[in-house]
Amino acid sequence: MGEELNERSRRILEAIVEDYIGTAEPIGSRAVTRRHQLGLSPATVRNVMADLEEMGYVISPHTSAGRVPTDKGYRFYVDTLLQVGQLDPQQKILIEQHYRLDGLRVDERLREAGKVLSAISSYAGVVMIPRFTSTVFRHIEFLKLSQGKLLVIFVSRSGLVQNKVIETETPISQHELEQVSNYLNQTLTGLSIREIKDKIIRDMAEEKSTYDQLLRRALELSREALCEEIGEQIFIEGACNILEQSEFKDLERMKRLFRAFEQKSLLMELLDKSQRAKGVQIFIGSESEYSEIEGCSLITASYSSSRGTIGTLGVIGPSRMNYSQVIPVVDYTARLVSQMLEIESE
């Protein structure tokens, strides 16, 4: 088990993974020798393959079939075998063309990014909307709805509009609400929500002594409005694309995947995890006890503003994914999106 793979085994594993990515069919020993000049006979390759199987990198679906990479095999491949090149300039241009998105809202732009990802990778694109807590305050507005209910609208520096409904016990007039809005807009602009949360807690402690009615109201409302995370949102675009993948001829499997898509919480969790990491993240198959996306891989990267990471986007497809192609695309897209949001907020 602890055995290091020697050069030859690596070459052969690489061959199996890459051929399998290309063909979606179990790779036999002869196929390896035929398609790759390794200077080895099929028999030798067979021996190596038996070793690889022993070590859990590949598996054969049945006695007389070729070998298929396991999750462990893919993992080894992406971690140590694969070298991701630069995105070729032509494709860069192709991607950039999709980002001439004048006059679109931030959320539309993000959704568009998902579409582009899916179109280019021909898997599914997924984009997580900036986490509320990671955004920078730009504007807030309170509107009175029915009895005791307020609509609060929040705009982040990048122009993302979010809103929620909060409840108040003590009645308040629309006029007062405007004053509160004004006050908050003056004092909070440019702060991140994280900072604001801290500030509010501090101010509330101080405020106990003061009796400024307006100030107290403003603090109360802003606490209600800002301190609770707005449900995170996630876009999944081009899910149909992965229907084309031959692994999803299996209806049952497909259903499970689509259920996972519909529920979103699972993906959310994964994206959230990758949010914290830097650079491109790769989740392979059921590596992390999520059986719903068994047989699938997720490639993600975070996008960020100058104030740090704010969201995550990526591609989800079968484990048998063209990693070398998709990874740079995801990476580049994350950069483009970061840039886009930055420009917007200037």
Added chain:
Amino acid sequence: MGEELNERSRRILEAIVEDYIGTAEPIGSRAVTRRHQLGLSPATVRNVMADLEEMGYVISPHTSAGRVPTDKGYRFYVDTLLQVGQLDPQQKILIEQHYRLDGLRVDERLREAGKVLSAISSYAGVVMIPRFTSTVFRHIEFLKLSQGKLLVIFVSRSGLVQNKVIETETPISQHELEQVSNYLNQTLTGLSIREIKDKIIRDMAEEKSTYDQLLRRALELSREALCEEIGEQIFIEGACNILEQSEFKDLERMKRLFRAFEQKSLLMELLDKSQRAKGVQIFIGSESEYSEIEGCSLITASYSSSRGTIGTLGVIGPSRMNYSQVIPVVDYTARLVSQMLEIESE
């Protein structure tokens, strides 16, 4: 062709449709006599079935199979055979329970309605967000984004928040924008967008003579902001549900359907059509030259505020749908949603 169906033929067609809805399998003459007391022999039923086939109400997939209703058959069934009962009180309660949605935004509520529809019907639920033009003005807000770009936020009386980005050539300060917002909020509240459009056109004609800078600005901006329809939105919930339907064992068909879902424009068109009609609408199969949803039916109803129809919701499933169950559910849901939006806006 012009032949009217006699009572017996109707009974038999009804039997075929209902049994087929239940079993998803071609219905033979013996099955009809077994499951329905018609006082007829299989042979007689066979004769009638041959007639029905001749007239295009049913079809047999192959020589020695039973009969399956055609679109025309379903149409006849829903139009003249089916009598929709009231929703049974128990189910009413079941539905209502899902609508204890305090503290949710309007769009979340609508999406929730889609989920409930899908859960109860076990097909897919679909909800079209209120058309911008049909909503009633409540509040508008302009924020300056980057060079020449404005973010405009619009709140309808029912609390629906929408936003878009518009461009202006002449620069304008945030202060001026606030004045414009204030002015518009004072003068437009309570008007429907439709009315506002008219008003703006009228005012612009008059305004040529006046030289009030602010007024001119307000008119220009509000025209930009309000007069162009915001892209309509549509939620499709529980699409996976219809994967369970046996008709979608055919992969190819399923793909086409999901592509249609992803694109949304097709559904939009259909919903838009039904928007104009009153009461429950039923689209069967490819009745209206949309081949993508071949084999599917769509049941819709419009929801409305006191100011008239504002949106549409419904259920999409296989033509072989349990109409008698789904129709009252859609109907009742539309009422509930109308009510919900009404309360919110008071």
Added chain:
DNA sequence: TGTTAGCACTCGGCCATCAGGAGTGCTAAT
């Protein structure tokens, strides 16, 4: 004249069988 029983026929679904082919593991030779 409308209804029904009877019967021959058709066709899809299911199962077993079979040949072909791809690929393996083992052994013995290099």
Added chain:
DNA sequence: ATTAGCACTCCTGATGGCCGAGTGCTAACA
């Protein structure tokens, strides 16, 4: 250590036969 050879396994696809469900037709019946 590598490789050629070989027997073996197992999937795949084609073939054919059987069964059952269901039909259409015809002739008998009320």
